[in-house]
C-alpha cells in the first residue's frame with residue numbers, strides 16, 4: 001500500500017506543478033489557517049514561558065523579607081516608613097526564622113548599599129550587599145574562580161561584570177584587595193550569576209558592613225525554600241513569626257493589606273514578605289505579559305507561579321480565541337477548496353483513471369493516488385503557512401512586545417493539522433475516483 | 446486448453462424501461478497464438494464483447510473462462526489483478542497519459558503488479574517493451590512529440606509490458622492513416638509470431654481484419670461467421686491504396 005508512495009508523491013507534485021496558480025489559490029485557506037495556528041501557539045507558549053523564565057531567573061523558590069512596608073493604600077494606612085528605610089529587621093529575626101520555620105534550606109541576612117569600591121588604581125560605583133555564606137546556597141551560585149566568603153571574615157565575592165570593569169575582561173581578581181567605605185576586604189571569589197544583577201555587585205560579610213556603620217539592623221533577609229510549592233506557605237509562616245516577634249497584630253488579622261486596613265486590631269506590619277515571583281515583577285523585569293498577570297493579582301506578596309501562569313493564560317485567551325477562529329474558518333475554507341479542486345481534477349483526469357483501472361489499478365490504488373495528491377497539496381500549503389506564521393508571530397510579538405516561542409512541536413502540530421485537512425477533505429474526491437467505471441471513464445472525452 | 450472460452454455469453458443493458466441486448470448468446474473458443482479479427486457493423490456488440498473479454502465488464506449470463514479460470518463473477522479488484530497480469534489493451538484513442546514520457550506511460554501497468562516491482566526493474570522492463578516496438582530511442586518523448594503511429598506503438602508496448610497472454614485491440618487503427626496502420630499491424634503480427642501472444646482485434650475495416658489468422662463477423666449480438674484466414678503480410682513497401690469499405 002505504501003510501496004507506491006514515491007510514485008504517487010511524484011505524480012502529485014507533477015500535477016500540482018502543472019496548475020501552479022490554481023494550486024496556490026487552493027492552498028490559500030490552508031496557508032492562512034496554518035499560519036494562524038502557529039501564531040496562536042507561538043504567542044501562547046511564549047507568554048507562559050517568559051513568566052516562568054523570569055520567575056526562575058530570580059532564584060529558586062526564594063522568599064524575601066524586607067524592612068518597612070509599602071501598600072497600595074499609601075497614606076491612608078498611616079505608614080510612614082518606605083520600603084527598606086525602616087530599621088526593623090535584625091539578625092535575631094533571621095535566626096528565629098531559620099530555627100522555627102520548617103522547610104527552609106538557607107537563610108541569609110542582608111544589607112544593601114550603593115557606594116564606591118576601590119581596588120588599587122581602579123574604582124567604581126557599585127551596589128554592595130552585606131550577606132552571609134548561606135546566600136550562595138540560596139541562589140545556587142557557581143563561584144569560579146575562587147570560593148564563597150566566610151561569615152565574620154573580611155573576604156569579598158565580586159560579580160563577573162564588576163570584576164571586568166575594575167580589572168579588565170576575564171582577569172582573575174582573587175587575592176586582590178578591595179576597599180569599601182574605608183573598610184578593607186580581600187576578594188576570594190567571582191560569581192557569574194546574572195539574577196538580580198549579581199554580576200554587577202560586590203558582596204561582603206554582613207557583620208563587617210554593620211560594624212563599619214555602627215548599626216544593628218538588616219535591610220532584608222533572604223530565605224530559600226526546600227520545595228518549589230512551599231514558598232507561599234513559608235512566606236505566611238515567616239509573616240506570622242515576625243508579627244509575633246515584633247509585637248504586631250495577631251496573625252489571623254494580617255493576611256493581606258485589605259484586612260490590615262479594616263482590621264485595626266494592631267499596628268500594620270513593619271516588614272514586607274515577598275515570594276520570588278512577586279519580586280521578579282517588582283524589580284522591573286517586566287514584560288507586558290507579566291504586566292497582564294500582575295494587574296490581575298490582588299495580593300502581590302502571595303503570588304505563586306501557578307497563579308501567575310493562570311492569570312496570564314486568561315490574559316491571552318482573547319488573542320487565542322481570535323486566532324483560533326481565524327484558523328478554524330481558514331482551515332475549513334481551505335479544506336473545501338481542496339475538495340473542490342480535487343473533484344475538478346478527478347473529472348479532468350477521468351480517462352487517465354479509466355486507463356489506470358484497465359491496466360490493473362485496484363480501487364485502493366486510485367483512491368490513494370488522489371488522496372496523496374490532496375495531502376501533498378495541503379502539506380505544501382502547510383509549509384508555506386508555517387513560514388507565514390513564523391513571520392506573523394514575530395511581527396505581532398514585536399508590535400505588542402509580547403514574547404513569542406516557535407517550538408518544534410508547534411511546527412509539527414501545524415503540519416499535522418494541514419495533513420489532516422488534506423486527508424479529511426481529500427477522501428471524498430478520492431473515493432469518487434476509485435468508484436469510476438473503467439468503461440465509462442475510457443469513453444469520456 | 447483455449448486461452449479464451451465463451452459459453453453462451455449474454456449482455457443486457459437496461460436503460461429505464463428499455464433493454465438493449467448487446468450480446469445474445471455468444472460462444473467462442475480462442476486458442477493461444479491466434480490473431481482473431483472481429484468485424485461487424487456499428488452497434489453489433491463488438492466493443493461489448495471486448496469489454497467482457499478484457500474483464501472490464503461482467504456478462505449478464507453465461508461463462509467466460511480465461512486460461513481455464515471462470516472469471517464471469519469475480520470482484521472488481523480480482524478482475525483488476527487479472528487485467529494487470531494477463532491482458533493488454535490497445536485503444537483507438539491511444540489513451541496515453543499526456544505530459545508523461547513514453548517510458549513512464551509504458552510503466553503504468555507495472556505500478557499495479559503485485560508483488561511490487563522495484564523502480565529500476567520497472568524502468569528496465571518498460572524500456573525492453575519500447576524497444577520491442579521499435580521506439581527505444583523515443584523513451585523520453587512525450588505523446589505530443591510522437592506521431593499517431595508511434596503513439597499507438599507506445600500503447601502496444603504498454604499492453605505487452607507485463608507479458609500478458611492476451612492483447613485486446615479495439616479499432617487500434619481507427620485514428621491512423623494507411624501507412625501507419627500498416628506499421629501498427631506489423632507490430633501486432635510480430636508479437637504473435639515471435640512471442641506467441643494471442644491477439645483479438647476489433648475493426649470496421651476488411652483490409653485490417655485481413656491481417657488476422659481468423660475472422661469472426663458479428664451482427665446484432667450474435668456471431669454471423671467464423672473463418673480461418675491466411676494473414677495478409679504487413680509489408681513495409683506496401684503502397685497500394687487500401688479500400689475503405691467496411692465489412693458489412
Ligand SMILES: Nc1ncnc2c1ncn2[C@@H]1O[C@H](COP(=O)(O)OP(=O)(O)OP(=O)(O)O)[C@@H](O)[C@H]1O
Pocket residue numbers: 458459460465466467485486487488489490491492493494
Ligand atoms: N453502457 C451501455 N448502456 C446501454 N447500452 C449500451 C451500452 N454500451 C453499449 N450499448 C449498446 O449495446 C449495443 C452494442 O454496442 P457496442 O458498443 O458493443 O457496439 P460496437 O459493435 O462496438 O459498435 P461500434 O462499431 O460503433 O463501436 C449498442 O446497441 C449500444 O447502443
Ligand SMILES: [Mg+2]
Pocket residue numbers: 491492493
Ligand atoms: Mg465499438
